[in-house]
Amino acid sequence: MPKLVADDIASLLRKRISSGEWQDAGRMPPERDLAVEFGVARNTVRRAVGFLEEDGTVVRHVGRGTFLATSNPSSMAAVVSRMEGTSPADMMEIRQLLEPAAASFAATNASASELNAVIEAHRIACEASDMPTFEHWDAEFHHRIFACSRNDFLKEIHNLMRILRNQAPWFEMKKRSFSEERRAIYCTEHQLVLDALMRRDPEGASRAMLAHLRTVERNLLGR
Amino acid sequence: MPKLVADDIASLLRKRISSGEWQDAGRMPPERDLAVEFGVARNTVRRAVGFLEEDGTVVRHVGRGTFLATSNPSSMAAVVSRMEGTSPADMMEIRQLLEPAAASFAATNASASELNAVIEAHRIACEASDMPTFEHWDAEFHHRIFACSRNDFLKEIHNLMRILRNQAPWFEMKKRSFSEERRAIYCTEHQLVLDALMRRDPEGASRAMLAHLRTVERNLLGR
DNA sequence: CTGGTCTGATCCAATGGTGAGCCAATACTA
DNA sequence: TAGTATTGGCTCACCATTGGATCAGACCAG
Numbered sequence: 088m089p090k091l092v093a094d095d096i097a098s099l100l101r102k103r104i105s106s107g108e109w110q111d112a113g114r115m116p117p118e119r120d121l122a123v124e125f126g127v128a129r130n131t132v133r134r135a136v137g138f139l140e141e142d143g144t145v146v147r148h149v150g151r152g153t154f155l156a157t158s159n160p161s162s163m164a165a166v167v168s169r170m171e172g173t174s175p176a177d178m179m180e181i182r183q184l185l186e187p188a189a190a191s192f193a194a195t196n197a198s199a200s201e202l203n204a205v206i207e208a209h210r211i212a213c214e215a216s217d218m219p220t221f222e223h224w225d226a227e228f229h230h231r232i233f234a235c236s237r238n239d240f241l242k243e244i245h246n247l248m249r250i251l252r253n254q255a256p257w258f259e260m261k262k263r264s265f266s267e268e269r270r271a272i273y274c275t276e277h278q279l280v281l282d283a284l285m286r287r288d289p290e291g292a293s294r295a296m297l298a299h300l301r302t303v304e305r306n307l308l309g310r
Numbered sequence: 311m312p313k314l315v316a317d318d319i320a321s322l323l324r325k326r327i328s329s330g331e332w333q334d335a336g337r338m339p340p341e342r343d344l345a346v347e348f349g350v351a352r353n354t355v356r357r358a359v360g361f362l363e364e365d366g367t368v369v370r371h372v373g374r375g376t377f378l379a380t381s382n383p384s385s386m387a388a389v390v391s392r393m394e395g396t397s398p399a400d401m402m403e404i405r406q407l408l409e410p411a412a413a414s415f416a417a418t419n420a421s422a423s424e425l426n427a428v429i430e431a432h433r434i435a436c437e438a439s440d441m442p443t444f445e446h447w448d449a450e451f452h453h454r455i456f457a458c459s460r461n462d463f464l465k466e467i468h469n470l471m472r473i474l475r476n477q478a479p480w481f482e483m484k485k486r487s488f489s490e491e492r493r494a495i496y497c498t499e500h501q502l503v504l505d506a507l508m509r510r511d512p513e514g515a516s517r518a519m520l521a522h523l524r525t526v527e528r529n530l531l532g533r
Numbered sequence: 534c535t536g537g538t539c540t541g542a543t544c545c546a547a548t549g550g551t552g553a554g555c556c557a558a559t560a561c562t563a
Numbered sequence: 564t565a566g567t568a569t570t571g572g573c574t575c576a577c578c579a580t581t582g583g584a585t586c587a588g589a590c591c592a593g
Binding site for chain 1: 569571572
């Protein structure tokens with residue numbers, strides 16, 4: 088049995104909260120009690136509760152206790168937690184909006200060294216012999232294109248999508264849809280995007296990226 | 311059976327990773343345990359894990375363990391906090407990508423009651439007599455269009471943008487660029503978007519929204 | 534014999550939990 | 564109103580776990 092660390096405690100607490108366990112009054116037990124209950128030191132519980140506090144799940148008051156934050160649907164934390172339920176179909180739709188644009192920006196803005204980074208990611212992905220390595224460098228290829236786009240917000244949105252895509256349901260789905268043949272197709276399509284970037288052809292990069300994402304969508308969603 | 315060398319261990323590990331074996335928490339067992347499990351020296355495991363680290367499959371931290379690189383290197387929270395520094399120019403660029411698409415989706419998908427909600431927001435905004443009220447219902451107008459889009463992820467991205475736009479630097483900027491004349495222009499432009507939605511004309515809605523956002527950008531950034 | 538690789542062992546340094554103690558804000562009670 | 568108990572905020576020394584690094588020796592193929 089793995090030892091409980093602060094992260095574990097935090098996710099246990101989250102579970103209890105979402106199961107509505109101390110919904111009444113919104114008050115959690117004191118840290119000292121939780122420490123006994125989980126069989127860890129109070130310091131550890133404190134760190135765990137600290138995480139919940141950081142993302143706004145919980146509010147603490149000295150002498151009073153720790154309380155569930157009155158859920159504000161428009162808080163960042165709420166938005167992020169709703170995003171975790173994003174469906175692959177919705178995500179692919181948005182990728183098809185954003186990535187062609189990112190590729191187009193990249194064709195205009197990328198510096199030589201940024202472009203080299205993209206090329207390198209493409210090369211490693213093509214040479215990869217196993218699925219996880221390919222997966223990783225495929226994602227990196229896309230990410231590095233966003234990095235060329237000169238729009239920090241766009242970059243961060245892509246980070247968000249990347250994180251969401253690395254969660255459990257996606258992992259299964261990617262594994263299921265992977266095949267050697269498809270990998271080869273992706274490499275070819277990436278190459279087309281790359282060619283357009285190197286030609287400094289925004290229109291072409293956008294088109295090539297869109298075509299690629301359509302392929303990915305088809306494979307992923309089995310349409 | 312041939313003796314196991316570092317390369318063999320590496321590919322065994324890759325298999326386990328891709329089979330999702332330690333997907334939860336993304337943490338691999340400590341090197342010492344792996345060494346026992348595979349029946350080789352820890353040095354050998356170290357080299358093997360070193361390969362995985364080189365190609366980015368895995369990240370190692372002294373005192374913590376070895377983690378699958380796919381499990382967010384940058385956490386959601388970090389992404390969100392970086393987003394708080396988003397510049398108005400970057401944001402407007404992304405709005406011009408997403409909102410026309412949202413309007414287009416809305417033209418195809420909106421139900422009658424959703425459409426009514428958009429109409430109502432538009433009406434109140436037009437009748438508003440002070441800047442904060444107008445501001446609020448203007449935002450609501452845009453938001454309700456996203457709500458019609460039938461893409462939850464898109465909706466949440468818009469929530470994110472909305473929160474960011476309500477922060478200090480934006481508030482100043484919006485106040486500065488506000489004028490009675492501009493308000494009237496916005497109402498006219500909103501009306502055009504609305505007309506297209508009611509005609510169920512995705513193409514037209516997209517165009518009208520883009521035109522509107524170009525106006526907003528010009529006013530906001532003073533270009 | 535030589536070069537490459539695994540073994541087993543040892544030490545280092547970073548991370549993070551433990552347990553204990555004290556403070557200050559709040560709530561409860563006499 | 565005053566005193567006491569509860570509760571979160573904070574710090575400290577200590578220690579277990581874990582990856583980082585190195586070394587001498589064994590084994591094997593060429």
